[in-house]
Amino acid sequence: MREKRDIARRDLFAGAAAAAIGAVGTQSQATAQTLPWDLEADIVCVGSGAAASSAAVSAVDRGATVIMLEKQPATGGTTRKSSGVIWVPNNFLLRARGVKDKRSDCLKYMARMSYPQNYVPDSPTLGLSEREYKLLAAYYDNCSHVIDRLRELKIAEFQEFKLFSINEPAPDYGEHLSENKVPTGRGIAMSEGATDFNMGGSSLLNAVEAWLKKRGVDIRTGHRVTAVIKEGGCAAGVVAETNGKMLRIKARKGVIFGTGGYAQSAELVARHQIALYGACARTGSTGDFIGIAGEAGAAMGALHTAWRTQVLVEEALQNRALGVGAFFLPGDSMLVVNKYGRRCVNEKRGYNERTHAHFYFDPTREEYTNHLMFMVFDDRVMGMLGGNYPFPEDRRDTRFLAQGDTLEELSASIAKRLAGISEEVGGVMLDPSFPAALKDQVDRFNGYASTGRDLEFERGLHLYDRQWHRLFSRARPSTKYPDNPMPNVTMHPLAPRGPYFAYILAAGAVDTNSGPLINENAQVLAPSGQPIPGLYGAGNCIACPTREAYVAGGITIGLAMTYGHIAAVNALKGS
Numbered sequence: 001m002r003e004k005r006d007i008a009r010r011d012l013f014a015g016a017a018a019a020a021i022g023a024v025g026t027q028s029q030a031t032a033q034t035l036p037w038d039l040e041a042d043i044v045c046v047g048s049g050a051a052a053s054s055a056a057v058s059a060v061d062r063g064a065t066v067i068m069l070e071k072q073p074a075t076g077g078t079t080r081k082s083s084g085v086i087w088v089p090n091n092f093l094l095r096a097r098g099v100k101d102k103r104s105d106c107l108k109y110m111a112r113m114s115y116p117q118n119y120v121p122d123s124p125t126l127g128l129s130e131r132e133y134k135l136l137a138a139y140y141d142n143c144s145h146v147i148d149r150l151r152e153l154k155i156a157e158f159q160e161f162k163l164f165s166i167n168e169p170a171p172d173y174g175e176h177l178s179e180n181k182v183p184t185g186r187g188i189a190m191s192e193g194a195t196d197f198n199m200g201g202s203s204l205l206n207a208v209e210a211w212l213k214k215r216g217v218d219i220r221t222g223h224r225v226t227a228v229i230k231e232g233g234c235a236a237g238v239v240a241e242t243n244g245k246m247l248r249i250k251a252r253k254g255v256i257f258g259t260g261g262y263a264q265s266a267e268l269v270a271r272h273q274i275a276l277y278g279a280c281a282r283t284g285s286t287g288d289f290i291g292i293a294g295e296a297g298a299a300m301g302a303l304h305t306a307w308r309t310q311v312l313v314e315e316a317l318q319n320r321a322l323g324v325g326a327f328f329l330p331g332d333s334m335l336v337v338n339k340y341g342r343r344c345v346n347e348k349r350g351y352n353e354r355t356h357a358h359f360y361f362d363p364t365r366e367e368y369t370n371h372l373m374f375m376v377f378d379d380r381v382m383g384m385l386g387g388n389y390p391f392p393e394d395r396r397d398t399r400f401l402a403q404g405d406t407l408e409e410l411s412a413s414i415a416k417r418l419a420g421i422s423e424e425v426g427g428v429m430l431d432p433s434f435p436a437a438l439k440d441q442v443d444r445f446n447g448y449a450s451t452g453r454d455l456e457f458e459r460g461l462h463l464y465d466r467q468w469h470r471l472f473s474r475a476r477p478s479t480k481y482p483d484n485p486m487p488n489v490t491m492h493p494l495a496p497r498g499p500y501f502a503y504i505l506a507a508g509a510v511d512t513n514s515g516p517l518i519n520e521n522a523q524v525l526a527p528s529g530q531p532i533p534g535l536y537g538a539g540n541c542i543a544c545p546t547r548e549a550y551v552a553g554g555i556t557i558g559l560a561m562t563y564g565h566i567a568a569v570n571a572l573k574g575s
Contacts, residue, residue, distance in 0.1 A: 039218075045067070047069075052068060054146065055565065056068055067218045068218065071284055077282050078511055081282065084189055085188070085554035086158075086554045086557050087558040089140050091186065094186070114547045136545060160185060166470050170552075172186065226240070228296040234532075254572070257542075260285040260511060263509050277311055287512070298535070305544055310355050327472075330389075330472045331388075332449070334377035339430050353550070372425060376410070376502045379495060386476060388473065404500055410502055414434075452488035513543075515541045522564075
């Protein structure tokens with residue numbers, strides 16, 4: 001039944017894609033088909049981030065010629081802003097240590113995270129449709145081989161991803177689930193260049209790009225692909241615009257898209273997201289492949305999905321292209337409440353899952369109760385952790401910061417800041433009960449901090465909470481405050497006297513992960529469920545194989561590189 005519903009949705013989107021999503025006009029495509037080819041190669045890779053770069057490596061490694069087209073002035077896309085961590089089940093380091101990362105166990109973990117509403121552990125497909133199951137299986141079956149080959153080609157060497165300053169293995173985001181039999185050790189990073197969260201992605205891409213250039217790959221920036229050219233129902237090439245010219249570029253074996261999501265398209269965000277105020281994706285993430293694939297006859301998957309993070313709403317309203325999001329909320333004497341002054345989430349939960357709490361809908365009030373949240377903290381946190389984003393290093397930097405000497409004054413300051421952005425956030429206001437409720441909630445939180453047990457959200461109960469808290473709540477050397485003496489390192493009572501501070505949080509994203517459906521061969525599918533010959537997709541521009549499940553740090557790049565590789569292999573095989 002689920003697959004039939006998928007087909008019905010695909011039929012709808014295939015017919016509506018060009019009109020509803022803003023696809024490239026058929027006139028330019030038809031005109032391009034009357035012209036001779038300007039360039040040609042076995043494989044045309046569109047984009048230059050992890051997905052397209054991995055596809056190019058796998059194609060060249062098999063003797064193919066490749067042209068890579070990037071619309072931006074520089075290569076790399078959002079991957080260059082990433083940590084470069086790759087989540088690799090059954091990787092070479094695990095194998096060397098004798099750790100058995102069994103296929104069946106790993107697939108259960110991914111299925112449990114990706115499709116909790118359908119997951120049936122005793123089902124042959126774990127309760128998923130056949131296509132969904134095969135997508136997860138293809139990831140497990142190929143990911144470690146992609147990394148092994150990068151090492152064999154001496155493109156890069158890798159080490160276990162450890163939380164940098166505390167030098168301990170990073171736990172998966174669902175490490176506490178019973179299905180996760182290998183909760184640490186699947187994440188890897190480059191041995192050189194990945195010294196913090198801002199360098200790894202660039203280091204990885206620099207190494208790959210140098211290898212590709214040495215082997216004659218034609219990498220072109222400033223080339224915006226606007227259409228797929230089809231001959232006899234097959235994707236035969238693309239139209240690319242550069243410096244006012246239109247080029248026809250032939251792909252003898254296949255066209256592989258790895259162009260990123262649509263998080264920087266205000267139009268598509270407004271159409272498909274409940275709320276997405278800003279994103280860390282590069283400005284080129286405008287969802288080009290959705291329209292292009294629609295014109296090429298592709299079926300769309302879910303278009304509302306994303307890799308999510310909270311953001312400071314006032315910062316995002318100034319510029320939706322963000323340098324960083326509120327991935328990890330630092331601080332122990334800190335809690336997050338909604339407009340009713342009530343906590344609504346485990347503040348130390350992973351950024352993707354924590355952001356979903358913004359979408360809770362109250363059917364009686366007819367509202368998204370947590371549309372905006374308020375990160376409340378005391379002077380101890382400000383003084384101890386200044387410089388850990390979003391806390392300013394200099395407390396005189398009060399941009400986006402509400403403050404008050406008492407919780408009542410803090411409530412008034414928050415209300416004033418909300419009034420200043422009212423038209424841009426749907427008129428959210430604090431409920432009249434907020435000041436009293438906030439005081440009650442702080443008292444309750446302080447009790448939890450004293451006993452070490454959060455009776456509402458189990459903050460600090462699991463390894464993930466504690467490890468990532470230690471990394472992102474590092475005291476500055478000059479602090480006058482002692483280490484947290486409480487039984488739960490993630491919680492400390494807020495001070496009985498102010499000043500108190502707050503940031504306004506909203507739903508944002510790293511990028512969306514929505515687009516046309518693919519199969520386990522990375523082939524883009526038509527509404528019939530059959531592949532469109534010659535057309536492939538990987539990364540954030542296609543409907544994500546794990547849907548919205550951020551199973552661990554590195555899953556985004558892992559999926560991109562693995563399905564880029566799968567696309568190249570199958571394009572060269574003609575399947």
